[in-house]
Amino acid sequence: MFYCFRSKEGTGKIYTHREVTEVTSDIFDFCCNMTDEQDARARALIERAAAKWPLRILHVLSDAGAPLRFSRLLERVEGISQKVLTQTLRTLESDGLIIRTLYPEIPPRVEYELTPLGRDLLMQVVTLWRWIVERLDDFDARKAVKLTAAV
Amino acid sequence: MFYCFRSKEGTGKIYTHREVTEVTSDIFDFCCNMTDEQDARARALIERAAAKWPLRILHVLSDAGAPLRFSRLLERVEGISQKVLTQTLRTLESDGLIIRTLYPEIPPRVEYELTPLGRDLLMQVVTLWRWIVERLDDFDARKAVKLTAAV
DNA sequence: CAGAATCCTAATAGATACTG
């Protein structure tokens, strides 16, 4: 998704900021100050979380307010295939966003539920989603203006 | 990316919230109150913006602090091909995130620059990115705990 | 210079059948 936000001008130094973007410089200082390891890990993490289904699954789990079985998830996450659901749940689990609990009965029962981290990540993303929905009408080439003209 | 955050239980009603998720209910009320059109448009928009290259391109433009020519973008967005850069720029332009200016000289010169909307979207996303980087060590299955146990 | 057009591949998703 986001891919490396660090500036990679050889040394990794950030490009010079002009007046017009000065307001954002602390944000990009943060990008610049990440270590290579942080950058790589965050990048991999977000690449996984921003894939087609993960956030939808987190939302369904949050909505349910209780652990859900595999088959319930398959019903509620409309359009997902069983294979992809399995794959995605495994990834979410290994990232610590959900917990998988196996009850060794016959037939087997498996329940998935959010972790606090998973819930918090979802809330962060919904905040971004809300920001976008509120400005939906602005995302239009006909309303585009140059930064320099606007400041 | 995020895909439909609305609950689609037939009528579109939101699932009942249990105590444990009550804190998030206003956020999900927002999801629930979106119209179908808002949902579809936001979904399409985010699907485009969350693709492999768009945010990287916005960041390079922001970093530059000035309009950049096509060939400069091709250099600075490391790893992108000419075809994909062209495609992505067209999409960003039609969403009002960047402005393309053609100077009809010979040879032709084309400059791309951020719009205020593009800059703001980038900042929103970087905010999310920062939130994630700060919690990077928590994204680990070994640290996962159940929500009910944690609250 | 800034692209358009074409061809090609590599990764993903979907569908289906099978199993502890």
Next chain:
DNA sequence: CAGTATCTATTAGGATTCTG
């Protein structure tokens, strides 16, 4: 029930060539 295994279809993206 909750998967795994296998195959096919789709598609994003890369490499190359060409042009106003």
